[in-house]
Amino acid sequence: RLTRKHASSRGYCPLRDGKIRESPKSGLRSQPPFCLSHSLCLVKTTVLNYQSPTTGLFPVKTCSTCKEAKVRDSLYCAAGAWALAMAYRRTDDDMGRTHELEHSAIKCMRGILYCYMRQADKVEQFKQDPSPSKCLHSVFNVDTGDEVYSYSDHHHLQVSQ
Numbered sequence: 001r002l003t004r005k006h007a008s009s010r011g012y013c014p015l016r017d018g019k020i021r022e023s024p025k026s027g028l029r030s031q032p033p034f035c036l037s038h039s040l041c042l043v044k045t046t047v048l049n050y051q052s053p054t055t056g057l058f059p060v061k062t063c064s065t066c067k068e069a070k071v072r073d074s075l076y077c078a079a080g081a082w083a084l085a086m087a088y089r090r091t092d093d094d095m096g097r098t099h100e101l102e103h104s105a106i107k108c109m110r111g112i113l114y115c116y117m118r119q120a121d122k123v124e125q126f127k128q129d130p131s132p133s134k135c136l137h138s139v140f141n142v143d144t145g146d147e148v149y150s151y152s153d154h155h156h157l158q159v160s161q
Contacts, residue, residue, distance in 0.1 A: 036087055040097060043084055047077050048104055052142045055114065056107030059142045069142045071112055078108035115145045
């Protein structure tokens, strides 16, 4: 049986009493539900605090000198925020947390779309000549959304041979 000390250290909500409950449907004994506020605290401190206010992208590293944002990493961060928002949507009183998390994910997706829209000419070039040098970039500046590397400097583009 878990005590309050063990339950809170394993990620359970410290606000609950930590007692084992019997499920009304199956009669099985279960632990208290996972506390969403703990998950929100983790997501805010490790992910949302580093979101760019201008583009909505997430940097690759959390140091202040790193200004690179990869599309893949930003998508993972947005998916995490969106999943937590969907979990909060099921609670009765979320105190605006659902709205905050949803809009964080939406801002990130709009930032990625903005970066890709700025490369619309490359899409047309790729249709004419499907070579790796004409592919879309996947690493952008966190603040401006500009391409960080050219194809000749770094072969990080979306398609490679």
